[in-house]
Amino acid sequence: MIAVGDKRKETIQVALADQDMMAAIAVTRFGLGAKPGELAQARQDPQGFLRSQIRRSGADQPVGGAASTGQRMAEFRDFRRERREARVEKTADVKPASAQMTGAQMDAANPAMADGAGGKREALDPVKQIGNVLRKDIAADFGARAQLAATTDAAFRERWTLFWANHFTVSASKAVTGTVIGPFEEEAIRPHVFGRFDALLAAAETHPAMLTYLDQIQSIGPDSQAAQMMRNGAGRFGAARLQPAVQRTAGLNENLAREIMELHTVGVNGGYTQADVTEFARAMTGLSIGGQRDPGYGAAVFREAAHEPGERTVMGVRYDERGKEQVSAILSDLAAKPQTARFICGKLARHFVADDPPPALTARLEAAWTASQGDLATVAAALIAAPEAWDPRPAKFKTPYEFIVSSYRAAGTEPMGFQQLGPILTALGQKPFSPASPKGWPDDAGSWAAPDAIVKRMQFAQNFSTQAVDGRDPSALAVAALGERLRPETAKAISRAESRAEGFALLLMSPEFQRR
């Protein structure tokens, strides 16, 4: 066992207290907050309790969650088709400009996210019907994921997974991407979170959801066969058909290439230049998704004809023209760079331990990463073993999702559906599946502890407690939720509360519950 701080030399009783503190840290900092009884499970061997959650086969899958990406893409295609037909019918009596405007707004406003409440007429409207199905799908995906987080016995495994889902953010900022975030996490992230980083990287970057979110599917090599066909007026090519009728020339879109380097691998200080971004973007041309004429609609495909021919030089390394293998080689090399290890290990330390983590911790993780060639199970074990990770001071302020999930866990209950989560997470600034940028959700107190957010957390705690406490003793719930981390001031305030609900709300809003 790891001794905490300078209490190492003290008596057996203190050592036992240390064990209690470690159990509290294990379930609150590494996990998602204690469920009643969880502290007792962790107490025997807090580090072993966490280590046992590392699993080669990957994360748990939410129950009753997502359909496959292909199914969702097809559903969305049908939605678009119906909508287009409805629009054509409409243009008979509405002037074209305003009809087009509505379409543009719907595209940008993400129909899957729009308010689905409507009158009876909508029930007959196929556009609205399919829109409602898609909305329900997304809500079900998010709800299933939150239920898993609220109930799992392996909460470290889930926190570890959420870290990687956020690292490889796909946001519902485009209409279609909202429908495939659930499938993306299940297909590309969850199976790989305790495997090698290069496998996770390849799975995430070549998944249809990521290719769509960061605009890769339309990127075409300027000197590719497809581009020549387009220039010769042979019509649009493949998935490029998704692009609406803006006058266009075939060419690159460097969005995904840049974000892979900046956000997913070497980091913004990783030593790449604009020329590297452009070269990488050229190499990535061809990565796309199946269209109408392809065997698998919405599935990842490599279109040789759209691939920019020729050798590429990225960060000083030359890559021969090998089609799809060219981009695979670049991805593997990026995964293996020491800058990547440093960037991601720093991010892990920041996520798990402190906004400004001890450099020794980052160095430890980096050493484990390097020695194991990016084996994420090894890195997870190194995190659990690192003494810096067990500092009893709770330095991390919970994100809204962490706060809400841990509230359900403390109450020993689970969200019954999306409608209990969406509005409050949106009000707290963490709209479900919708981070504002590919950087994902921020991970620091400064982002989440604005005055307005604290007031709204308090309002949530008030409402939640009224229904969740259910005749139980809030003082006992506080001990079960925080264990050794419960401070005497908080325990006293809870014991003096004028109602059970007030006591439970005080627990949820206490400084130690707001942090981990």
Place this chain on the structure above:
Amino acid sequence: MNAPLNLSRRGVLASAAGFGLSLQLMAVPAMAADGDLNKRKVIVVICRGGMDGLSVAPPIGDGEYHGLRGGLALTDAALPVDGTFALHPQLTSVHALAKAGEARIVPAIATPDRARSHFEAQDVLETGAAGVYSTTSGWLNRAVETISVHRKVDALSVGPTAPLILRGKVQTASWSPGRSVDAEARLPTLLQDLYRDDDLLGPALARGLATETMAKDATAGLSGAQPSGMMGMVGSSAGAGAGPKAGAGGAQPGREAARTLGQSLAGFMREPGGPTVAAISLDGFDSHANQANLLTQRLAYLDAVLDGVHQGLGPEWKNTVVLVATEFGRTARANGTGGTDHGTGSTALILGGALKGNGIVGDWPTLKQQALFENRDVAPTLDMRGLFKGVLADHMGVDRTALETTVFPNSAAARPVTGLV
């Protein structure tokens, strides 16, 4: 807890809030010697994602514009401003203000950052530093800190999270629409007590509660500012009718909601003792593909927010400067997917009832190939910090030395753009 103690705690909270307010009211006449500086207001609107300057203010009179932009060029529908520049068709309110001399285009502006990374450039834009990772506080927060040496000044951000530009030593307020707080409830008082030694939660909660009190007046009569049923509930009722009526996260707010948001912000700034410095950030300007539709929607939203601020401020508009800025512009040429990629120079807007002068702010480098930055982007002719420094000096009366040392350290090369107000 026994009743008398609780009552007295509630009393302490209430009187503390009241005291803050009355102190504020008393301070105004005492400061009258400083002329109308006390009334001066500044609002910074941050448009995240790299807003395309050539769409905000298309240089329709620049001979290269149409060739570079092809199908993305805005021609007939753009709202002409002068011989070279127009405004995007959705920016109707901004256009009306420009025609009245109350809005100007800053067409080739950039932060000192050249990495074309959203996140690095936003950091530099908001920290006001010469480079990334130089500081963790925002320049607007440091400006507030500087001003508060001389007079009482409060700052507010609108939105559920606080933008970096307003984070720092000074505890600023933040507000977003939601259900109002029951001032009589015990919980806020008990929590203030529990947070007594908490440097993060204590000041934040106190500030949040004070802002909620102000919000009741500031947003009175505005529809949609206080949507009901915002809070999620636990348990029994949930199983029934499980359809996600609220949708996975709620709709992108439309034009009306945007106007209400702007009016709410203005409402706060008109309250006695209300904030005189404010920041609001708008997302979603990263237009790698489908740019025409995306910007039609986002710029309509921006225009409505600005219109709401303008209408809502009423007589205070003449005391206000609004700055609209983004982290970087986009490539001068359209890319292969109906959009543009990350670039450098972009367009800022300056608006207000007391603007002086007319025409564009800064020089227009043109879009000639040899004028483009790295044969790719609009070349910046103005450092963003110069614009901010000029407004803080001329309009908010921030001391020049403080501007150069505290608010924008190492920014001597970025000379303040003076005479705008």
